[in-house]
Amino acid sequence: MSSAEDIISRLGKIPVGFATVLKTFFKKPVTLQYPEQRKPFSARFRGRHHLKRYDDGLEKCIGCALCAAACPADAIYVEASENTDARRFSPGERYAKTYEINMLRCIFCGYCEDACPTNAIVLEPIEFPTGYTREGMIYAKDKLLEAPPAGANGTPQVTPAGRFNRAILPFPPIDASV
């Protein structure tokens, strides 16, 4: 059994607790109204993947599948196909005909970003992928590929012969005489 002073000192602490709780009532709630309000991500946050384009609208991805090889979760599937000057998707010989990332398998480690020789795949600080079905969580090119820059055409493009022989920068300047 506790002593009388002990009991009294403990009882004296009860009003302190009540006051603390009541003080909180007058504070601003810390709740974030999620879908409308969002916390800003850091600029280097590894969010979901985007496939980038060059300024002229060509896709950076050359379908080399190094990202798929680097992926520890085996979440990436790439199927390459041949570029022609009449029907060009990306610089160089090949482009990614199929590019799929299973967002349910992805662990957002960013190794695909490191492996990419053309900086085509970038994990950007935007919202995480969400979906109602497993199929819907497999993101194909229609979701991954960013829109062409303003003023540029999308792919495929008709390109001058010989200009995009290399898969990476620098590309030869545009020959005005052609």
Add this chain to the structure above:
Amino acid sequence: MAPILEFTLKSVALILIALTGFAYTTLLERKFIGRLQARIGPNRAGPQGLLQPVADGLKLIVKESITPAQADKLIYFLAPALAVIPALIVFAVIPFGKGSWLSLAGDINIGVLYVLAVLSVGVYGSVLAGWSSNNKYASLGGLRASAQMISYELAMGLSIVAVVLMASNASLNGIVEYQQPGNILGWLIFRQPVAAAIFAITALAELARAPFDLVEAEQELTAGFITEYGGMKFALFYMSEYVKMIAMSALFATFFLGGWSGPGVNEPGALGVILSVLYFAVKVFVCLLCIVWVRATLPRFRYDKLMSFGWKALLPIALANVMVTALLIVSGVPGYK
């Protein structure tokens, strides 16, 4: 014929008010406890979350009703009703305002006894629910409910005895009228602070609300006696808890906060009546807020501490309070007669 019609109409009105009150007390609690925890609380269903109780009710109504295979079916179905009915009929004697027509049963002279009797019956809902579910957590919850409520009922009864001694009247309206003359200092909370404190504590224990919510202590007993209940059967237990919360607040307001009394209630005609109902509603509202405030502040008691607190602290103090009150009244101390 006419009295039956009047009682029927008043009963229907009272039940509707109690059930609406129950729905919005849940919202009040969730909103207020949210703010006390630096959260917002429900604000999606309807403007400012005002339709949240409707959404909750709809959800519970359309839920599948499951009965455990090993349950005692009849008692399992009966228990929720046994919990709700006492909670609702407590309101019969509470004077909601000036004039005896503002309480359902009128001004009956054994109102206090009726209240104590009906509140005691309420425990059967919890006990039978716990037993009939045939689940170990539910049984433990039911056992705790019975032990806790029996222990705290004694102290509660004694705290009310002090009030009845003061008012020398066992009708709730008589107790209110005893507190009404003069000013706010006529309230019994100032002349019977010990009884008020004991009533407040035991009321929380009777309600099985924090910090005395051992009956449904989530961390120990899953959900206690309501573990096996779902859908509307669960909602009935929920309803009984919140309706009892309103009833206990109303009783506290009646016994210690002057009930419907307040400045201007002696005005003749409708004004006095409206003011009296308003004062009573405000007092009940404040008591409800305090119950939520207590829940947000205090952690749950340990079960053995709960029992020893009830028997070794509250009961002796309540007895001593009755004795001191009686002595004060007999010796004619000013303010006590």
